[in-house]
């Protein structure tokens with residue numbers, strides 16, 4: 382039994398100084414009940430909270446810690462960079478090196494600009510697509526999350542779904558009118574939208590594998606179908622690979638599925654745990670970005686030397702060790718097969734989606750292929766399951782509508798521990 386009185390006290394105290402007590406909404410545990418745990422350290426597969434509890438964890442800082450926490454190669458790179466000052470506000474050699482590495486790894490990227498978060502990457506990519514096409518509208522998909530930029534907070538996923546505010550107040554009607562939404566995996570809906578807004582759509586943006594309504598895979602023809610529509614209509618296709626980039630393959634989902642977008646947004650793993658994002662793509666489009674072109678985008682701390690050092694170390698490792706991806710997939714498949722066995726023993730039949738080292742268990746018997754089907758999940762049951770796992774020392778994402786991430790620090794022994802907890806937690810959750 383994991384008690385957490387110190388975390389509880391800190392959460393109470395945080396209410397007075399921070400909105401809702403947290404700096405990002407899902408961390409507050411609102412969707413699952415109970416108090417968030419305040420963390421002090423993490424190593425390999427484990428996180429440790431203020432109360433001295435240890436958790437095997439499957440958030441990995443929402444993706445970046447693909448090599449487990451405090452990976453030596455990343456820590457060392459940061460330590461080496463620190464004595465040379467934390468920031469210059471002037472260009473460095475490291476920025477060229479990481480740009481060259483990203484171009485080498487990600488199939489569609491010919492030029493790339495570094496920013497400080499995934500949100501900045503998507504906001505900038507959309508601006509460039511608008512500047513390049515001279516059009517205003519964009520198509521996004523229900524339940525996809527692209528950070529908290531105004532244009533994206535229409536039918537948004539992740540914390541926005543979790544808190545029941547997929548359409549945020551504070552976004553003007555003008556901005557909302559330029560955001561067209563379609564169900565994920567629905568090519569016909571996209572065709573209809575594009576026809577009804579002929580020559581007005583600048584970009585189609587999507588998560589090529591959706592991870593922010595829980596994990597949802599693209600149907601076989603979906604990505605190529607979007608590519609074809611964009612080619613025909615002169616629309617910029619943007620893959621938001623903030624989550625999938627460097628996670629599903631060294632070159633992300635575009636490498637895995639063999640479909641090439643015009644622009645790609647990156648984040649999470651690219652910073653090795655530091656705040657980094659990037660957007661890149663065809664040189665012809667990226668040359669619209671200032672100072673090469675007229676579309677303005679800048680950043681005081683962009684390309685920060687410490688963050689670049691962490692990112693470089695991470696990306697270099699992943700490029701040189703492609704076996705990471707086969708190993709991660711094997712570990713994750715063992716977990717998924719084990720969960721299916723557990724459910725079978727308990728007479729349960731919930732849906733599990735998996736690709737590579739990402740997976741979600743949805744508490745519904747329907748296949749989950751879009752936001753509508755994801756919403757058929759029993760979120761109260763998920764909350765009980767989440768807390769039953771937490772009590773057994775397994776830290777999952779505190780929402781039905783998030784993907785889980787497996788790191789290379791998850792050994793077979795930890796898979797076994799996870800599966801034992803999973804069996805007991807399912808049993809406990811369905812009893813109530």
Ligand SMILES: *Cc1c(COP(=O)(O)O)cnc(C)c1O
Nearest residue numbers: 498499500526527528621623624
């Ligand atoms: C996390 C995420 C973002 C936002 O990135 P931040 O660094 O949190 O701003 C954007 N798009 C996708 C697909 C994400 O998963």
